[in-house]
Structures are given as C-alpha cells and as structure tokens.
Amino acid sequence: MTTLSKLKPKDLRKLCDPKDFPFASTAELEPLEGIIGQERAVKSVEFGLDIKSEGYNIFLAGISGTGKVTLARNLVEKRAQQDPAPFDWCYVFNFRNPDRPRLLQLPAGKGRRLARDMDRLVNNLRKMISKAFESQHFEMHRNRILGSFLDSTNLMYQKLEKMAQAEGFTISRSQHGISTIPLRDGKPLDQEEFATLDDETKQELLERSKALQEKINEAMREYKELERTVREKMRVLEVETARSVMVPYFAALYETYREHAKVISYLEEVHQDVLENLELFAGQQEEMQFPAALFRRIDKKAAFKRYKVNVLVDNEGRDHAPVVYETNPTYANLFGTIEYESEFGILSTDFTRVRAGAVHRANGGYLILHVTDLFKNFFVWDTLKRVLKNREITIESVLKTFSVTSSEVLEPEPMPVEVKVILIGEPLMYYLLYTYDEEFRQLFKIRADFEVEMPRTGEHVSKYAQFVSCVVRRHGLRHFTREAVARLVDYGTWLAEDQKKLTTLFDRINDIIFEANVWASREKCERVEKRHVQKAIDEKRSRSDLLEAKVLELISEGTIIIDVHGEAVGQINGLAVYSLGDYWFGKPCRITARTFMGEKGVINIEREVRMSGSIHTKGVLTLAGYLGAQYAQDKPLSLSASLTFEQTYEGIEGDSASAAELFAILSSLSGVPIRQGIAVTGSINQNGEIQPIGGVNQKIEGFFKVCKLKGLDGRQGVIIPKQNIANLMLPDEIVDAVRKGKFSIWAIGHVNEGIEILMGKPAGKREANGDFTKDSVHYLVDRQLAKWAERRTRGIGRQGQAEVLPRGRRIRPRREGK
Incomplete structure (x- = not known):
C-alpha cells in the first residue's frame, strides 16, 4: 500500500508545453480585448445594464485584482455608446x-x-x-x-x-x-x-x-x-x-x-x-x-x-451617455458643493458658485464607485441611497452639512437624476450590506460575482498569452518568448493551487510581467526569456521570505526542535501555513501526544489555554468521535490523552493537523514509533477518512527545506490527502528530489494508509470474532484500551465496597471525583 500511494514526479505538477503555442513571441499576437474567465460576471453585468427599472443598480463582488474595474469600464463604456447624450x-x-x-x-x-x-x-x-x-x-x-x-x-x-x-x-x-x-x-x-x-x-x-x-x-x-x-x-x-x-x-x-x-x-x-x-x-x-x-x-x-x-x-x-469613475468620492466630489468667498471678512456666495459633483456629471449615464471609498467619507453612503431612492439630487453647502457656520446659504432647485450606479467591492462588504441595510437590497438588485480562478483550457491559455501581449504593448515593454509565456501560465496555475485551473488575479501576473522585463533589460536582452520570468518569481519571494529564513535559521540552530531522522513514540511532524500579506510559507510543527488511563478523553492543551481557534478545536473533538467508534463498541473508552503543538506561542486555527494528531495518539497507545522524517497534513472525519486541506504546496516546500537543511536521507517525505493531488504545483527542486528517490510524497484517503506509512506495521482490520488483526496497530491500541477499561472497572468495584474503620464505624462508599 505504501508503494501504491506514493506519488510519481509527473503527479507533482502540470507544466505548459511551449510547443503548444503557435508563435515565437508575443509580438506576433493580437492584444487581448476585455478580460477572461469571468463569464458569469459578464452575463450579470450585461443583464443589469439592460434593465432600466428603478433599483437595478449593480454590485461587482470580488477580491482585488480579479479585473472588476476593467470589466466595469469595458462593458459600461460599450453600453454607453448605445445611449444618447444627456x-x-x-x-x-x-x-x-x-x-x-x-x-x-x-x-x-x-x-x-x-x-x-x-x-x-x-x-x-x-x-x-x-x-x-x-x-x-x-x-x-x-x-x-x-x-x-x-x-x-x-x-x-x-x-x-x-x-x-x-x-x-x-x-x-x-x-x-x-x-x-x-x-x-x-x-x-x-x-x-x-x-x-x-x-x-x-x-x-x-x-x-x-x-x-x-x-x-x-x-x-x-x-x-x-x-x-x-x-x-x-x-x-x-x-x-x-x-x-x-x-x-x-x-x-x-x-x-x-x-x-x-x-x-x-x-x-x-x-x-x-x-x-x-x-x-x-x-x-x-x-x-x-x-x-x-x-x-x-x-x-x-x-x-x-x-x-x-x-x-x-x-x-458628447454623442453618448457619460461614464464617470469617481476615485475620491467625498461628499463634495460626489454630490456637488456651494463655494464661498470672503469679502471684507464676510463669507458670501451666489448661484454662480454652485459646483457639480460626479452624480451630476453621470446623470443620464453611469457612475462607477468603490464601496470602501464611500464608507471612508461621512454622510456619503446615506446621501447616495437618498439620491437613488428619490431620483433627485439637492446641492447643499458643506458648511451647512457640518453646521460649521451660519453664513449665507443657497437652496438650489433639485435636479432630477437618472443614473445607474456600479459599486465595486469585496464579497464580504456585499454580504454585510445585504444583511444589515434593507435599503441596499432594494437599490442594488444585481450582483456580479468574480471568480478567482478559471479552467485551464486551451482557449484560456491562449488568452493568457494575449493578455501578456496586451500588457507589453500598452506599457512599451519587451515582448515575451513562448517559453516565458509558458512559465507565466504555470505561475498562474500555482497561484490558483489547482492543476486544472488558472488564476484570474491578473494584478499578480502583471507584477511578474513588469519585473521580468526589468531582469531582461539588465541582461540587455531583446526578449523576455523563461529564465527572466523565473528570476522575477524567485526574487519576488526572496523579498518577502525574511521571516521564513529566520524560522529555518532557528530550526538549524536547534532552537526550534524538529526531528527529521529516526523514530519516536507519540511524536509527529505536523505542517502549518503562515500568511504574511501576499506571501505564504509552510513550517513544520512538532505535535506530541501522551495517553493514560482516565475518562477525560482528548485534552487539547491549546484549547485549555485559549490558544485554539474554533475550527482547530472542532478537529480535536472529532478525534474522540473516531476513537469511540473504532475502539469503544464493546467497552468504555477509559482514556485521557493530552495533545499539544510544541514550541508554538501564537494562536492555532484550522483542522489540517487533526490527522497528524490522531497518528500521534495511536502511536502513544500502541507503543509503535512514528518515522520522524515524514510530516503529515490533512483533516479527519469520524469515519477515519482523510479530508483535503489548503496550502498544500507551501506545506510540502516548508518541510522539504527543513529536511534539506538537516540532510536528505531518502526516508523523508510528506503525507497529504489524495484529494490534494490536483493542487500540487511543486518547484523543480522537489520534483527532482522525488525523481531521485531522496524525497517522497504520499497521498492517502484513510487513516489506515497513513498508519502503515508512518509506523511500518499493518493498520489491521476487525475480524469475524470482533478482534483486530493480531499484532496490527489497531490491535495494540485496542488491547491497551481494554486493559485500562478492565483496571478501571476493578478499581471502581473496590472503591464501591464499604470500609471498616478501626473502631467498627462504617462510612458511605467512596466515589471517584468525590
């Protein structure tokens, strides 16, 4: 089973073949028009633009870099060409x-x-x-x-x-x-x-x-x-x-x-x-x-x-409807203002000092705004809703709005408003507004969701190349060779964390395009080659990996204790991911388990000291469900087990370590040691099935770096859930190590598979007589739990008998915990 679940080098990533491109460089390509991979959002926006009824304004929901502004401008400006000038x-x-x-x-x-x-x-x-x-x-x-x-x-x-x-x-x-x-x-x-x-x-x-x-x-x-x-x-x-x-x-x-x-x-x-x-x-x-x-x-x-x-x-x-993109929606910039001048120390104004705002300029057309910018300015959100609801706008002096002075005030006649507003924001902002603002639901009835990834089809890969050509031409950069474009496609798949996907976070692709151009210019190359793209990716990571380098240094010095050689009972290497803005890296964490007779069940030390998040706590509690279902069908589960992440001084969240925690408990119960050169990631359910997790590439890279630091011996590797095979996009160094047999990656779907890889013994299964396979790990665990249950039963029986004191006095039976 160990051999069957071990992954081959071809499983560890999916590379784009430059030969699939029918061009030598992006100079031969037409620039991309519009954006790609957002078909759902395009349909939603087009539908929203078709509806002229009141309340059908549009909210573009997506994380930064998915092309929301580009899509909004392209589609809205295209539609505005069909509408008459206001x-x-x-x-x-x-x-x-x-x-x-x-x-x-x-x-x-x-x-x-x-x-x-x-x-x-x-x-x-x-x-x-x-x-x-x-x-x-x-x-x-x-x-x-x-x-x-x-x-x-x-x-x-x-x-x-x-x-x-x-x-x-x-x-x-x-x-x-x-x-x-x-x-x-x-x-x-x-x-x-x-x-x-x-x-x-x-x-x-x-x-x-x-x-x-x-x-x-x-x-x-x-x-x-x-x-x-x-x-x-x-x-x-x-x-x-x-x-x-x-x-x-x-x-x-x-x-x-x-x-x-x-x-x-x-x-x-x-x-x-x-x-x-x-x-x-x-x-x-x-x-x-x-x-x-x-x-x-x-x-x-x-x-x-x-x-x-x-x-x-x-x-x-103007021969068509206006499209106004207001990047600084202050009250005055959005709704206009009445200016004042000082004459001999007195503030005065007149109708010639009434100034228009973005809503006035967009009247009869379209207004594009960022929702986070709206909430940075006082009174703007409520005023915008009032304008859309009443379909008219009244220009008021800022001095009057803030009650700064009682100077001369004009009350211009309100202007009728017919404008479609397109808000751009994060999905969380949409959910919050929809939940807590009833007027928002009435005014923004069209929601357009933006994907962060798209299928890695031949069409989308070709459009990726056209996107590169578009950026290059727009900014006057060097054109990319097809090998360089292929490396960008692979980078897009790595960002998407799925071999069948490409990222739609084009701002990150943009960064690599610009930076690769700089490296090519330093070498005085006419074209951007694959090595320049790789250099840009490596340097980008190098600028952000200071903390990771410090962690590796501490591990190398022995300050952070991580064993990648030998065996140990009740001890295993789990894998965690640390997020630092746009940079993620994996770090191994020693997980230890100690088991003893009792009834407290699995004790999560992090939870006891309030360092455990709710999802991590849920994962630990799930272990108790698995242990009870597996071993306590014919006896009480007389177990107390303590779990902890050693040398961890910050909060812990997520359930991706629950499989590793279970293996540590089973090792402690059975007495069978765990190979320390193998790290584990994956969550577990009560049936013993291994469930997929996030950040699998970062976790594997993080453990590989530690193993490389301490010396690769061919017995090291990582166990991942089999569902995460599709997420693998590992670098050349790890793939080469796997190919040479210096490092291994196993993909499992059940606890039993992981037991055999980590402990070198059969996991065992329950026979017809109700016992597990002799000398298997489950057999040893079940035997230990049975001994504890028997001892506890005998101990309770003895404690339940009346005691006779020296003078013949009797007392009530003692109960545990009393």
Missing part, C-alpha cells in the same frame, strides 16, 4: 426668490451656448443702452421734459414772490426749503431791526408770516407732485428708449430658444429686470472718493452676476 443643466438667478436658484434643462451643448448668449446680451445692452441715453434724440426729449418742469417751477416761484410782496414779505430759497422775510421800505428786515420793533408789530408780522407760510407749503406740495410727474415721465422715456434698443436682442433669443419654455420664461424675467435696473446700464460714472467708489464698483459687479448662466453640467461635444 441634457445640459444650468443654474440661473431666481428673480422672485434669489436664495433659490432656478434649474434649466437644455439639449447637450446648448447650456454653454445660453451662457455665451447671455454674456453677449448683457455686453450689448450695456453699450447700446448707454449710447441711446447719450443720443441727441434722447437728450432732446429729456430736455423738453426738464424744460417744461423748470418753466412750471419758475412760474410757481414768481407767483409766490408776488404773493409775498403783496403781504409785505419776500421769499428766500435754500437747501432747507423756502422761507419768508418781512420787508421795511422795500428792503428785507434783518434780525437786529426786527429786535427793535415793538411787541405788537412783531406779533402782527409773525401772524402774517404764518399765513403766508401755509400758502407756500401748499405750493410746495404742488411742486413735489409736479416733480413726481416729471420723474415718471423721465422713467417712461428711459424705459421706452431702452426697450427700443433691447427688443431686437431679446427677439433673437426668443426665437433661438422658442422650444424651451423654461428658458423663454427666464428670458422674459431678465427682460423685465433690465428695464427695472436701467441705472446699471446707463454708463453714468459718478466721481467718488475711495472707498465709496470701490464699494460702488463691487455692488455693480455683483448686480451684473444675476444675468450670468452657471453651466453646471456641460455635455457639449
């Missing part, structure tokens, strides 16, 4: 409510055109209205109105003057109004002369002055009414003059945008506002001193901003 979106001033800017929707390219038209309109109006107000025709009408007003006021003044003289007074005009002055001998009476008058005369003059002042006040009311009338006439003149100038310009705009009702409504409001603010366009320059002149210019500049058009989303020149 609308332009603009914010304009709201003349009725300045704090709520209005939103205008225009066909692609017309938003920027409207902005240009409005700028041109304002510039033309400023020139033409100012010119009209300076024209001879306007001056003539203006002078006529003013002349009539002056004539009326002069006539009114003359009447007042005659009336005053008739009463013995004259009138005087000043900045405070019109006042009366009494006359004496036709001359105005001054204050000193007035003081010399007697009281009766003074009183008479005051009464006459009072009566006259009332008549003057009545005349002043008539004057103000006349002034108001003149002002209205002037206003009508200005409006009619400006209107005659403005009509052609606005008529042209009304014709241009006649199909857009909201734009026409906006233009009408602009038309009316210009007429109401003609002083902005009159071009009259007031001579003022600083800072009055400065404030005047600032006010005028701010006033003209109301006629600007803020093109929030500009799709000019």
Whole structure:
C-alpha cells in the first residue's frame, strides 16, 4: 500500500508545453480585448445594464485584482455608446426668490451656448443702452421734459414772490426749503431791526408770516407732485428708449430658444429686470472718493452676476451617455458643493458658485464607485441611497452639512437624476450590506460575482498569452518568448493551487510581467526569456521570505526542535501555513501526544489555554468521535490523552493537523514509533477518512527545506490527502528530489494508509470474532484500551465496597471525583 500511494514526479505538477503555442513571441499576437474567465460576471453585468427599472443598480463582488474595474469600464463604456447624450443643466438667478436658484434643462451643448448668449446680451445692452441715453434724440426729449418742469417751477416761484410782496414779505430759497422775510421800505428786515420793533408789530408780522407760510407749503406740495410727474415721465422715456434698443436682442433669443419654455420664461424675467435696473446700464460714472467708489464698483459687479448662466453640467461635444469613475468620492466630489468667498471678512456666495459633483456629471449615464471609498467619507453612503431612492439630487453647502457656520446659504432647485450606479467591492462588504441595510437590497438588485480562478483550457491559455501581449504593448515593454509565456501560465496555475485551473488575479501576473522585463533589460536582452520570468518569481519571494529564513535559521540552530531522522513514540511532524500579506510559507510543527488511563478523553492543551481557534478545536473533538467508534463498541473508552503543538506561542486555527494528531495518539497507545522524517497534513472525519486541506504546496516546500537543511536521507517525505493531488504545483527542486528517490510524497484517503506509512506495521482490520488483526496497530491500541477499561472497572468495584474503620464505624462508599 505504501508503494501504491506514493506519488510519481509527473503527479507533482502540470507544466505548459511551449510547443503548444503557435508563435515565437508575443509580438506576433493580437492584444487581448476585455478580460477572461469571468463569464458569469459578464452575463450579470450585461443583464443589469439592460434593465432600466428603478433599483437595478449593480454590485461587482470580488477580491482585488480579479479585473472588476476593467470589466466595469469595458462593458459600461460599450453600453454607453448605445445611449444618447444627456441634457445640459444650468443654474440661473431666481428673480422672485434669489436664495433659490432656478434649474434649466437644455439639449447637450446648448447650456454653454445660453451662457455665451447671455454674456453677449448683457455686453450689448450695456453699450447700446448707454449710447441711446447719450443720443441727441434722447437728450432732446429729456430736455423738453426738464424744460417744461423748470418753466412750471419758475412760474410757481414768481407767483409766490408776488404773493409775498403783496403781504409785505419776500421769499428766500435754500437747501432747507423756502422761507419768508418781512420787508421795511422795500428792503428785507434783518434780525437786529426786527429786535427793535415793538411787541405788537412783531406779533402782527409773525401772524402774517404764518399765513403766508401755509400758502407756500401748499405750493410746495404742488411742486413735489409736479416733480413726481416729471420723474415718471423721465422713467417712461428711459424705459421706452431702452426697450427700443433691447427688443431686437431679446427677439433673437426668443426665437433661438422658442422650444424651451423654461428658458423663454427666464428670458422674459431678465427682460423685465433690465428695464427695472436701467441705472446699471446707463454708463453714468459718478466721481467718488475711495472707498465709496470701490464699494460702488463691487455692488455693480455683483448686480451684473444675476444675468450670468452657471453651466453646471456641460455635455457639449458628447454623442453618448457619460461614464464617470469617481476615485475620491467625498461628499463634495460626489454630490456637488456651494463655494464661498470672503469679502471684507464676510463669507458670501451666489448661484454662480454652485459646483457639480460626479452624480451630476453621470446623470443620464453611469457612475462607477468603490464601496470602501464611500464608507471612508461621512454622510456619503446615506446621501447616495437618498439620491437613488428619490431620483433627485439637492446641492447643499458643506458648511451647512457640518453646521460649521451660519453664513449665507443657497437652496438650489433639485435636479432630477437618472443614473445607474456600479459599486465595486469585496464579497464580504456585499454580504454585510445585504444583511444589515434593507435599503441596499432594494437599490442594488444585481450582483456580479468574480471568480478567482478559471479552467485551464486551451482557449484560456491562449488568452493568457494575449493578455501578456496586451500588457507589453500598452506599457512599451519587451515582448515575451513562448517559453516565458509558458512559465507565466504555470505561475498562474500555482497561484490558483489547482492543476486544472488558472488564476484570474491578473494584478499578480502583471507584477511578474513588469519585473521580468526589468531582469531582461539588465541582461540587455531583446526578449523576455523563461529564465527572466523565473528570476522575477524567485526574487519576488526572496523579498518577502525574511521571516521564513529566520524560522529555518532557528530550526538549524536547534532552537526550534524538529526531528527529521529516526523514530519516536507519540511524536509527529505536523505542517502549518503562515500568511504574511501576499506571501505564504509552510513550517513544520512538532505535535506530541501522551495517553493514560482516565475518562477525560482528548485534552487539547491549546484549547485549555485559549490558544485554539474554533475550527482547530472542532478537529480535536472529532478525534474522540473516531476513537469511540473504532475502539469503544464493546467497552468504555477509559482514556485521557493530552495533545499539544510544541514550541508554538501564537494562536492555532484550522483542522489540517487533526490527522497528524490522531497518528500521534495511536502511536502513544500502541507503543509503535512514528518515522520522524515524514510530516503529515490533512483533516479527519469520524469515519477515519482523510479530508483535503489548503496550502498544500507551501506545506510540502516548508518541510522539504527543513529536511534539506538537516540532510536528505531518502526516508523523508510528506503525507497529504489524495484529494490534494490536483493542487500540487511543486518547484523543480522537489520534483527532482522525488525523481531521485531522496524525497517522497504520499497521498492517502484513510487513516489506515497513513498508519502503515508512518509506523511500518499493518493498520489491521476487525475480524469475524470482533478482534483486530493480531499484532496490527489497531490491535495494540485496542488491547491497551481494554486493559485500562478492565483496571478501571476493578478499581471502581473496590472503591464501591464499604470500609471498616478501626473502631467498627462504617462510612458511605467512596466515589471517584468525590
């Protein structure tokens, strides 16, 4: 049986034959289009893109490096080519409510055109209205109105003057109004002369002055009414003059945008506002001193901003739907923001400072995001769900969102949103969101799973070569020979840990392509050869194997005790795998078992000190099930066994050592020694069947390095589960050692096979009389357990008898554990 289960060199790996490639180098190949090995994901994404209904956004679930971003971009951009270009979106001033800017929707390219038209309109109006107000025709009408007003006021003044003289007074005009002055001998009476008058005369003059002042006040009311009338006439003149100038310009705009009702409504409001603010366009320059002149210019500049058009989303020149890939989805980058500026220490803003986010730019198309990036930013996830659920987006100031200040705040009109979101993330993120976020389930109904491996078919191997050609051409690298490509294919199989598979973690293949190119450049080779690829792989491992080298050094010094020669009872070499980021390595661990009579069963020392994970604990408990089923059918299992991993000071997880632990227990019970040159990996079930494990290549390599370090003697090797044969992709050194008989690898499916390899004795089977084959390992174990059970039965019988004390007193029978 030992010979039958020993693997041959051809079983230890599967190599790609360079002769299968119909090219000499990748220079002869067409670059790969798209990605390979993700047919399931492609179908899911294509289906999700076909559905336009609400809630059918897409989540791409897969580990990093499987091509999620590439697939998303390729498929989405291809689909976007079939969709029409979306609308332009603009914010304009709201003349009725300045704090709520209005939103205008225009066909692609017309938003920027409207902005240009409005700028041109304002510039033309400023020139033409100012010119009209300076024209001879306007001056003539203006002078006529003013002349009539002056004539009326002069006539009114003359009447007042005659009336005053008739009463013995004259009138005087000043900045405070019109006042009366009494006359004496036709001359105005001054204050000193007035003081010399007697009281009766003074009183008479005051009464006459009072009566006259009332008549003057009545005349002043008539004057103000006349002034108001003149002002209205002037206003009508200005409006009619400006209107005659403005009509052609606005008529042209009304014709241009006649199909857009909201734009026409906006233009009408602009038309009316210009007429109401003609002083902005009159071009009259007031001579003022600083800072009055400065404030005047600032006010005028701010006033003209109301006629600007803020093109929030500009799709000019676009002939299909947008695809936006936002790599930094902060709140502002995703949902837009309202910017502020400081003017004399005061934060201010207006509708021209409203800025679009990725959702606005992707409106009418597709938005690609990494889910982990979303959760790194406050409020982003909840806001994104609200946008998708309400199908509209409201731009809010970041200052308002975080309640930083109570500065001026705008509330722009919300924008309708029609966008399909593609989220990219790890499968764990999908499961967590699906479990704990009900809205996520309603909004992301399409899930696309990405494989980490694909079948190693001829088609996929050929596409691997095309992928190499694609990377080489895209980055200007040296082309690969077919031997180099074959080595990359083998590396892809090693990463997949399956002889029938290839990895889809193309970022790792990318790394080797770039690094092999560097080694080829150092040798000044025109092509990347197989040795360069192998050099890249070896050097990549060398940069990460510091800890492994330290462990081997400790084993070599004897600090970590590992025996690979001789035999020992109750002692075996198990195999563990240590993960350090992208580097895994195997390390042998001495497992010892000690058995003795008792009822505690199998004691896991690591569990007792809380160093054992749940899966490892489960594997140890499974041993008790096997021992009971195998040996305790006709007697109680009177056994206490302690198991431990020697010199292990960190937590232990996994059940891949359960087979080794069982062999150590059986050796301790039977007294048959175990060959220390053979390490074991594999889990076991209660029926004694050996089950597959992970990291088989790393485990074999790890033990081989130790054996090589301590000296290969041809009696060393590793026992693995037979199901793991398909996972073997061992390096040349181990394959050569197996071929030369210096190292062996056995694949087993049952405990009995491992017993015979490790202990050199038949495992034995239960005969018709119920006993195991004489002198077999099972026979010796069963015999030892039977002895312990018999002794324990006799011991309990003796303890159950009453004891007689010297004075004849009796006590109750003693029970074990009491």
